[in-house]
Structure formats: structure tokens, C-alpha cells
Amino acid sequence: MSVSTVSKALNGNGRMADDTRERIKRMAAEIGFRPNALARGLLSNRSFTVGLLTNDTYGRFTLPVMAGISEALVDHGVSVFLCAIEDDPALGKVHVDAMLDKQVDGIIATGKRVDRSLPVDLARLPVPVVYAFTKGEPGSVTLTADDRHGATLATKWLKEIGRKRLLHISGPKDFVSAVERAEAFREAAGRDAPVLHGVWSEAWGHEAIERIWNEGDEKPDGIFCGNDQIARGVVDALRERGVKVPDDVSVVGFDNWEIMAAQTRPPLTTVDMNLKELGREAGLMVLALAEGRAIEPGLRKLPCKLVVRESCGGADRRN
Amino acid sequence: MSVSTVSKALNGNGRMADDTRERIKRMAAEIGFRPNALARGLLSNRSFTVGLLTNDTYGRFTLPVMAGISEALVDHGVSVFLCAIEDDPALGKVHVDAMLDKQVDGIIATGKRVDRSLPVDLARLPVPVVYAFTKGEPGSVTLTADDRHGATLATKWLKEIGRKRLLHISGPKDFVSAVERAEAFREAAGRDAPVLHGVWSEAWGHEAIERIWNEGDEKPDGIFCGNDQIARGVVDALRERGVKVPDDVSVVGFDNWEIMAAQTRPPLTTVDMNLKELGREAGLMVLALAEGRAIEPGLRKLPCKLVVRESCGGADRRN
DNA sequence: TTGAAAGCGTTACCAG
DNA sequence: CTGGTAACGCTTTCAA
Numbered sequence: 001m002s003v004s005t006v007s008k009a010l011n012g013n014g015r016m017a018d019d020t021r022e023r024i025k026r027m028a029a030e031i032g033f034r035p036n037a038l039a040r041g042l043l044s045n046r047s048f049t050v051g052l053l054t055n056d057t058y059g060r061f062t063l064p065v066m067a068g069i070s071e072a073l074v075d076h077g078v079s080v081f082l083c084a085i086e087d088d089p090a091l092g093k094v095h096v097d098a099m100l101d102k103q104v105d106g107i108i109a110t111g112k113r114v115d116r117s118l119p120v121d122l123a124r125l126p127v128p129v130v131y132a133f134t135k136g137e138p139g140s141v142t143l144t145a146d147d148r149h150g151a152t153l154a155t156k157w158l159k160e161i162g163r164k165r166l167l168h169i170s171g172p173k174d175f176v177s178a179v180e181r182a183e184a185f186r187e188a189a190g191r192d193a194p195v196l197h198g199v200w201s202e203a204w205g206h207e208a209i210e211r212i213w214n215e216g217d218e219k220p221d222g223i224f225c226g227n228d229q230i231a232r233g234v235v236d237a238l239r240e241r242g243v244k245v246p247d248d249v250s251v252v253g254f255d256n257w258e259i260m261a262a263q264t265r266p267p268l269t270t271v272d273m274n275l276k277e278l279g280r281e282a283g284l285m286v287l288a289l290a291e292g293r294a295i296e297p298g299l300r301k302l303p304c305k306l307v308v309r310e311s312c313g314g315a316d317r318r319n
Numbered sequence: 320m321s322v323s324t325v326s327k328a329l330n331g332n333g334r335m336a337d338d339t340r341e342r343i344k345r346m347a348a349e350i351g352f353r354p355n356a357l358a359r360g361l362l363s364n365r366s367f368t369v370g371l372l373t374n375d376t377y378g379r380f381t382l383p384v385m386a387g388i389s390e391a392l393v394d395h396g397v398s399v400f401l402c403a404i405e406d407d408p409a410l411g412k413v414h415v416d417a418m419l420d421k422q423v424d425g426i427i428a429t430g431k432r433v434d435r436s437l438p439v440d441l442a443r444l445p446v447p448v449v450y451a452f453t454k455g456e457p458g459s460v461t462l463t464a465d466d467r468h469g470a471t472l473a474t475k476w477l478k479e480i481g482r483k484r485l486l487h488i489s490g491p492k493d494f495v496s497a498v499e500r501a502e503a504f505r506e507a508a509g510r511d512a513p514v515l516h517g518v519w520s521e522a523w524g525h526e527a528i529e530r531i532w533n534e535g536d537e538k539p540d541g542i543f544c545g546n547d548q549i550a551r552g553v554v555d556a557l558r559e560r561g562v563k564v565p566d567d568v569s570v571v572g573f574d575n576w577e578i579m580a581a582q583t584r585p586p587l588t589t590v591d592m593n594l595k596e597l598g599r600e601a602g603l604m605v606l607a608l609a610e611g612r613a614i615e616p617g618l619r620k621l622p623c624k625l626v627v628r629e630s631c632g633g634a635d636r637r638n
Numbered sequence: 639t640t641g642a643a644a645g646c647g648t649t650a651c652c653a654g
Numbered sequence: 655c656t657g658g659t660a661a662c663g664c665t666t667t668c669a670a
Contacts, residue, residue, distance in 0.1 A: 002641045007665055014666090016639055037420040038360045039663035042646045047357060049421065051398075057386075058578060063378045067403055074410070079370075079417050082401040084386055091393070098398050101356040102368065202582050229582070240559070259377060263521045263548070321657045326649055333650095335655055358647035361662045641670080647662105654657080 010035070041103060050286055051081040051099040053092070053120070055134075056112035060257060061275060065110050065132055068279025076287060078105070085118065092120035100126065106286035109134050110279075114144050115176035128289030132282035133275065141289070142299045143282050145273035147177050150304030151184035154224045154252040154271050157306055159188070161314030163222030163250050166193050169208045169234060170226025171200040178226055181254065185224055200226065205233020213241060221249055222312075228253040228260040228270055235264050235311060246313035256307050266310035273304050329354070360422060369605055370400040370418040372411070372439070374453075375431035379576060380594060384429050384451055387598025395606060397424070404437065411439035419445065425605035428453050429598075433463050434495035447608030451601035452594065460608070461618045462601050464592035466496050469623030470503035473543045473571040473590050476625055478507070480633030482541030482569050485512050488527045488553060489545025490519040497545055500573070504543055519545065524552020532560060540568055541631075547572040547579040547589055554583050554630060565632035575626050585629035592623050 001024065008014035009024035027033075041047040052069060056062040070080050081104065083095035099107065106127050109118050111134035122129045123137045136142035158166055166189040171178040182195045196211075198204035205225065213219065225231035231253030235245050245251055245266060253261055253270035261268040281302070285295050320343065327333035328343035346352075360366040371388060375381040389399050400423065402414035418426065425446050428437050430453035441448045442456045455461035477485055485508040490497040501514045515530075517523035524544065532538065544550035550572030554564050564570055564585060572580055572589035580587040600621070604614050 003664075004642075004666080005640060008640095011665080014639090020639080034416065034420050036361070036422060036663050038357045038366060038422050039646085040665080041357045042355070042361060042648090042663085043665055045646085047421075048417075049400075052401075057382075059378045059382045063376075063382075066401065067376075070401075070403060074413060074417070077417060077420075079400045079402070079414075079421060081368075081398045082371075082385065082389075083398070084389060094393060095398075097353065098367075098393070098396060101353050101396075102366075102398060103355060103357050203584075236555070265522075322647085323649075323651095323658075324656060327656090330649080333655085339655080355647050358662085359649080361647085361664090362649055364662085639670105642668090644665105644667085646664090649661090651660085652658090654655105 045103070046105055046290070047103040048076070048078045049081065049102060049104050050078055050283070050290075051083060051095075051104045051107045052110065053083050053085060053095065053107060053118060053122075054110045055085055055087055055118055056110065057084065057086065060255075061112055061133055062110055064275035065279035065282070068276035068281075069108060069283035070279075071276075072280040072283035073287060078283075078287065085120065087119050089119040092118060096120055096122070096125075105290035106130065108132055108282050108286055109136070110282075113175065113177075114147075128286055130282045130286045130289070132278055136299075139297050141285055141295050141297050143278050143285075144299060144301050145275070145278065146301035146303055147180040148184040149301070150254060150271040150273065151181035151224070152188050153304060153306045154254065155185050155188035157269070157312065158222035158224060158250055158252060161250060161312055165218060165220045166190075166222045166224065167212070167220035168193065168195045168224045168226070169205060169230055170195065170197055171230070173197045181226055194220075198230075200229060202229050202233035202236070205230040205235075206237040209234055209237035209241070213243075219249075222252075223249060224252045224254075226254055228255045228257045228264075228268055231268050231270065231311070232260055232264045235266070235268070239265070246311055250312040250314070252306075252312060261307070261309065264311065269309045269312040270307055271304050272307050274302055278302050364422070365424055365609070366422040367395070367397045368400065368421060368423050369397055369602070369609075370402060370414075370423045370426045371429065372402050372404060372414065372426060372437060372441075373429045374404055374406050374437055375429065376403065376405060379574075380431055380452055381429055383594035384598035384601070387595035387600075388427060388602035389598075390595075391599040391602035392606060397602075397606065404439065406438050408438040411437060415439055415441070415444075424609035425449065427451055427601050427605055428455070429601075432494065432496075433466075447605055449601045449605045449608070451597055455618075458616050460604055460614050460616050462597050462604075463618060463620050464594070464597060465620035465622055466499040467503040468620070469573060469590040469592060470500035470543070471507050472623060472625045473573065474504050474507035476588070476627075476631065477541035477543060477569055477571060480569060480631060484537060484539045485509075485541045485543065486531070486539035487512065487514040487543045487545070488524060488549055489514065489516055490549070492516045500545060513539075517549075519548060521548050521552035521555070524549040524554075525556040526552075528553055528556035528560070532562075538568075541571075542568060543571045543573075545573055547574045547576045547583075547587060550587050550589065550630070551579055551583045554585070554587070558584070565630055569631040569633070571625075571631060580626070580628065583630065588628045588631040589626055590623050591626050593621055597621050
């Protein structure tokens with residue numbers, strides 16, 4: 001057997017006697033032959049490798065995205081380099097260069113904020129780049145969760161289960177996510193529905209409730225929180241004041257951060273950004289680009305979904 | 320210039336006129352020349368790539384380990400494939416095969432439990448394997464956090480700040496970690512110091528406190544918890560009963576899971592398993608093995624450290 | 639239907 | 655001190 005015959009047999013190329021092909025395949029399987037991807041890549045200019053660049057240390061957003069990418073690409077024989085670059089431009093460059101040297105077929109950038117870019121310049125790279133849940137260069141392929149959609153989902157749900165006096169407690173105003181969620185909230189809840197901006201922490205959720213309940217005003221009966229941590233703080237603060245969740249007040253979170261949402265008492269109804277799905281799409285897109293298929297550039301906002309648990313009541317209306 | 324001369328100039332090999340070498344280097348830098356790692360790897364049998372295999376979905380343990388590995392190896396030009404295999408043996412095999420095809424220089428296995436193996440057989444692989452925070456094959460190189468040491472640190476700290484009636488609330492008895500921490504606790508706190516086994520959740524921390532405080536017995540004044548989630552449940556339950564932490568009772572956690580430990584009110588004093596350091600060592604070890612340097616096989620237990628926050632008081636004794 | 643040869647980008651070795 | 659050549663493991667093209 002010559003190498004070339006074997007190659008053709010294994011790859012289904014060329015024409016040859018069916019039994020020759022079968023015999024070769026059988027032998028290859030028997031001795032556990034596995035082609036060297038490096039050699040193959042040298043020739044084909046495809047390494048079946050992509051890089052995932054992130055500055056999200058806790059991996060709160062990166063892990064689901066990574067899982068989606070990996071799941072989508074493993075079927076195509078593609079492996080993923082994970083590079084955590086913090087906010088260090090030098091480290092970013094080192095990792096990008098290392099990936100390029102290794103001839104990655106493409107790079108996916110992700111992070112902890114959709115309105116900030118990573119501290120590395122990924123424009124004019126010799127490989128395709130897709131931005132997922134981080135800010136991309138103008139004219140790039142970018143995927144993001146649709147914050148407005150998520151916020152609308154949450155707010156409408158509160159109205160649907162009969163809540164009238166809605167309040168939104170969220171993170172800092174200099175986060176585009178916070179602003180967009182607040183706008184969508186007002187659109188659905190009414191122009192003058194109150195919005196409180198603070199930070200993304202449990203402590204702020206607490207503080208906001210203190211503030212509201214210590215004022216003389218009418219209390220809200222439905223609270224939409226900018227993330228699950230705030231929601232957790234809110235739920236805890238309400239319980240400590242003897243306000244019943246969900247009987248007196250319904251609370252919705254944002255992120256569906258399992259470990260937080262499921263451990264809250266009661267477990268949180270919350271918006272899920274479908275980050276795994278986002279990762280999957282990002283993976284398929286770099287792959288398409290790497291294979292020379294065209295992808296319309298621009299910003300794609302992927303829909304969110306509402307995960308109903310117990311912090312709102314009205315779960316019977318779930319469909 | 321011939322290719323071979325350029326190669327030697329860039330790699331510092333062979334002998335040649337210094338100015339020739341300089342000129343070549345300058346030109347290379349100018350045109351942004353970067354050697355193709357695939358071609359290089361084909362020849363040298365080194366891909367400057369390692370694989371990290373994990374079944375830890377939330378990445379709670381994997382992320383710090385990964386960060387350590389990456390940090391240690393980036394200086395050596397090594398990139399890391401991250402493969403999340405859940406508990407699916409088939410998926411595990413697919414990922415391992417993909418990595419082997421790509422000629423990884425080594426594989427690091429990690430997971431969510433030190434007393435369980437990943438659902439893949441990594442024995443007799445053609446590349447070195449290091450186990451970090453997961454159970455390894457007999458005779459393998461394995462790194463783990465020293466649970467006994469961590470528990471001793473926590474218990475001694477409670478005694479040191481003057482606590483007398485110590486209690487340990489931990490996870491299920493079928494976790495070796497839970498058993499070893501409990502044993503070390505008893506060794507330091509006294510043979511008959513009480514230990515409660517439950518699950519690794521906030522809810523269990525709560526429940527344990529209910530149970531203890533509803534019995535007529537003498538109440539503990541120092542509680543060492545098996546993880547930070549339990550500790551959080553404990554602290555919350557105590558606060559809700561009007562028991563002051565740390566004035567009346569000191570609480571220590573385990574894991575130093577920032578997002579949990581720092582958000583607890585008051586923030587948790589807790590044991591840190593130094594997972595990043597563990598990852599760093601694991602990385603350097605696979606690298607050594609890949610380069611043919613010998614590493615004594617066996618189980619290495621790395622020391623923990625105590626991170627002092629506010630849930631114990633006595634922080635003035637910190638040194 | 640099969641095999642020989644060229645070439646992918648690099649490094650190591652040996653001649654010049 | 656420099657350049658040609660072989661080799662790494664594979665795929666593709668062309669000739670037998």
C-alpha cells in the first residue's frame with residue numbers, strides 16, 4: 001500500500017476498488033491510525049482550531065458562551081483555545097500572536113460588558129473575527145443579547161400577573177445594558193415608572209429597598225431588577241422587613257445565573273440571555289467565515305427568554 | 320538570503336556574521352514575519368499546546384485552575400485547549416482524540432470533585448497527563464488541595480480568637496473532602512466536637528442552624544462550614560434569628576469563592592485552596608514531562624491559606 | 639485502480 | 655560564514 005492510496009481511501013477521494021478501500025479502512029481502525037492534524041493543516045491552511053479571547057475573570061458570561069462554541073464546533077473537529085487576558089493589552093497581544101502563530105482558523109472575542117471592547121486590536125487580522133457579547137469594531141460581525149427584549153419580557157410578565165406599581169432597580173447608568181433595560185422597562189411599564197440606578201451588587205438591592213420602604217410613598221408591588229445579584233439583595237431585604245415575596249411583591253431578575261437565581265429564597269424568576277445559544281452561533285459564524293462563506297456584517301441581537309421560578313407567583317400562567 | 324540562513328539567524332543557532340544576523344532580524348520584524356507553528360511542530364514533535372479537560376460545568380474550580388495554567392504557560396509560548404466534557408464519556412473521547420490529533424504536548428485533567436475521576440480513560444496515552452483537582456490513575460502525577468490543612472487552619476483560627484464551643488457544618492459524607500475536613504476539624508477542636516453532614520447548599524446551612532438553635536443544648540460560638548455556600552446560609556440564618564456575627568458567633572467558610580464570600584453580610588473569613596497556584600504547578604509539570612524531564616509520580620497535596628474578612632472578628636490578630 | 643512525486647513552512651545537517 | 659538538501663506527515667496531481 002502506498003501512502004497516497006491510503007490517504008485517498010480514508011478521505012473518500014479518488015476512485016478505487018471498494019474492497020481495497022474497505023480493507024484499508026479496517027486496517028487503519030485496527031492499528032488505531034489517526035492522521036496528524038499539524039501536517040494536514042500545513043497543507044490545507046486550516047488548523048481546525050479557533051481562539052476564544054475574554055476579559056471576564058469570573059467566567060460568569062464567558063463560560064456559557066464557551067460551552068456553546070465548543071458544542072457547536074466539536075462536531076466539526078474544531079478545538080477551542082481559551083485565552084483570559086484580563087484587561088492587560090500586552091497580555092492580549094501575546095495571546096493573539098500565539099494563536100496566529102498556531103494558525104487558528106478564526107478568533108471569537110467575548111467579555112463581561114457589551115459596551116466595551118477588549119484591550120486588543122483585532123481589526124485587520126489575517127483570520128476572521130467574531131464578537132460575541134463584547135463591543136466589536138465598526139463593520140464587524142457582532143452578536144449580543146437583546147437587552148430591550150429581555151427587559152420587555154420581564155416587565156410584561158409582571159403586568160400580566162396583575163402587578164400595577166412597577167419599579168426597576170438596576171446597575172450604573174454608564175452601562176449601556178442598564179440604560180437599554182431601563183428604557184424598555186419604561187416603555188412597557190409607563191413613561192413615569194420609577195427607575196433606580198446603583199451598582200450591580202446585592203448590597204445595592206438591599207439599600208434600594210431600604211430607601212423605598214423608608215419613604216412615605218406608595219410601595220411597588222412588582223420589581224424588575226437589573227441582574228440576579230440585585231434581585232437577591234432585594235428579595236432578602238424584603239423578607240427581612242416582613243414583606244412577602246411573591247405574595248405582596250413580585251421580583252424578576254436578569255441573567256439567570258443559576259447559582260444565584262436558584263439559591264434565592266424563593267428562587268428567582270429571571271431573564272436568560274441565551275448565552276450558550278449565542279456562543280453556538282458565534283462558533284458557526286467564525287467557522288463559516290473561515291471556510292470562505294460570507295456573513296453579513298453588523299450587530300445581531302439575539303432574543304432572551306424568561307425563566308419562571310417562584311419569585312413572582314402567577315406561575316400557573318406559564319405556558 | 321536562503322531560508323536556512325534566516326532560520327538560523329532568527330533562532331540564534333549556527334554561526335554567522337553578527338551584522339548579517341541583525342539585518343535579518345530587522346527585516347523579519349519589519350515585514351512582521353512570524354514562523355508557522357504548525358510547520359515547526361511537524362518537525363519538532365512539539366505543538367506548544369496543551370489540553371485542559373474538565374467536567375466542572377460552572378467552572379467554579381476549573382476557572383482558577385485554568386487561569387494558573389495559562390499564566391504559567393503563556394511565557395513558554397504554550398496555549399491551552401479547554402474541553403468541557405460534562406459527564407459524558409463519548410464527548411470525552413471525542414475531545415481527547417481531537418487533542419491528540421492536534422498533537423498536544425500534554426493533557427491536564429481537572430474537575431469538580433477530587434475523589435472522582437473524569438469519565439475518560441487517560442492511561443496509556445501517547446502524551447503526558449497531569450491530574451489537578453480530580454482523581455488520577457494509580458501511579459500518575461496528581462495535584463490536590465490539602466483539605467486537612469485547610470480545615471486545620473480554619474479550626475485553629477477559631478480557637479485562637481477565643482472560641483470554645485466549635486461546630487462543623489459540611490457536605491455529604493460520601494465526599495472525601497467532607498470527611499477529611501471533618502477529621503481535621505475534630506483533631507483540632509477535640510474528639511467529640513460536633514459535626515453535621517448535609518449537602519453543599521445555602522439551604523442546608525439554614526436548616527442546620529434551625530436545627531441547632533431549636534434544640535435546648537448549648538449553642539456553638541464558632542462554626543466552621545464545609546464551603547462558602549453553607550457558610551452564607553449559616554450567616555443569613557443567624558442574622559434572621561438575631562444572633563450577631565461575629566459578635567456572638569464566628570463563622571468560617573471554605574473555598575474563598577469571591578462572589579459568595581465577599582457578598583455575605585458580613586463578608587466571610589474563609590479557606591482558600593490556592594487553585595490558581597495549583598493550576599500553575601500542574602502547567603509547569605506537564606511542560607516538564609513534555610520536555611522529557613522526569614517528575615516523581617504520586618499525589619501532591621498543596622497547602623491552603625486562610626483569607627480573613629469579617630465573619631470571625633479577631634481580625635486584629637491577623638498577621 | 640494504483641503509485642510516484644511535489645509541496646506545505648520549518649529546522650538540522652553537511653558541503654561548499 | 656553561508657546555502658543546498660532532506661525530512662516531518664499528509665494531500666493532490668499526474669503518470670503508469
